[in-house]
Amino acid sequence: MEFEPNLDSKIQNTSKLSQFGKALIYTTGGLAVGVSIICIPFVSPAFRKVCLPYVPATTDQLAGVTAALKGRSGRLLDIGSGDGRIVFTAAKLGFKADGVELNPVLVYFSRVSALINRQHRETKFYRQNLWKFNLTPYNNIVIFGVEQMMKDFEKKILLEVKDGTVVVACRFPLPNMIPIETIGHGVDTIWKYVVKR
Known part of the structure; x- marks a missing residue:
């Protein structure tokens, strides 16, 4: 019976880590999608017949x-x-x-x-x-x-x-x-x- 409280606390800690892990995965995934959306217009010219990249005027x-x-x-x-x-x-x-x-x-x-x-x-x-x-x-x-x-x-x-x-x-x-x-x-x-x- 002494081991049961320790077992319950380990299960709760695993559950907390699991929630943190999920939040981290969702955040990382969201950032990756956001960066991809922003970068696509700048990378896509390389796939056109004439590659015309953005280069600011000096x-x-x-x-x-x-x-x-x-x-x-x-x-x-x-x-x-x-x-x-x-x-x-x-x-x-x-x-x-x-x-x-x-x-x-x-x-x-x-x-x-x-x-x-x-x-x-x-x-x-x-x-x-x-x-x-x-x-x-x-x-x-x-x-x-x-x-x-x-x-x-x-x-x-x-x-x-x-x-x-x-x-x-x-x-x-x-x-x-x-x-x-x-x-x-x-x-x-x-x-x-x-x-x-």
């Missing part, structure tokens, strides 16, 4: 884009707008600036940033595939592309935009058009084009 690239747009006005589209840096910079320069981005997390981040920075009237962010987005309304276009997509993007430009439209390509040039200006060097190189048919 200070030198922002300065180069600003220099390339000097003296320009009107509507500006940033293709692959990411966190909205180019769009916000263009809005400060007086452009009616829009961004198109496929990553939903970055689109929502940009929209919230626009509200916080009180730039929501001058900027808009669209979650859409750039190949399906209409370029016609824009007379200024900025793209941070990858080499594999620039040939197809150049064709899209020539089909959709008006003569006189300025295209600013960052990191990789358009393959056939001749730039009117090149700014910077290395990964910060900016090519400025004016569409003429």
Whole structure:
């Protein structure tokens, strides 16, 4: 009879550990699912035909884009707008600036940033595939592309935009058009084009 109280306390301790273990498993599982949901939009570009990862614009690239747009006005589209840096910079320069981005997390981040920075009237962010987005309304276009997509993007430009439209390509040039200006060097190189048919 002396052993029964010890046996009962051991069963209760095992039960308490079991409850703690379950809570730990549920918490760990929930965190793993949450991290996966947040990471999917950033990892999924690697599985597309053209891998276009999110890489934020550097200070030198922002300065180069600003220099390339000097003296320009009107509507500006940033293709692959990411966190909205180019769009916000263009809005400060007086452009009616829009961004198109496929990553939903970055689109929502940009929209919230626009509200916080009180730039929501001058900027808009669209979650859409750039190949399906209409370029016609824009007379200024900025793209941070990858080499594999620039040939197809150049064709899209020539089909959709008006003569006189300025295209600013960052990191990789358009393959056939001749730039009117090149700014910077290395990964910060900016090519400025004016569409003429």
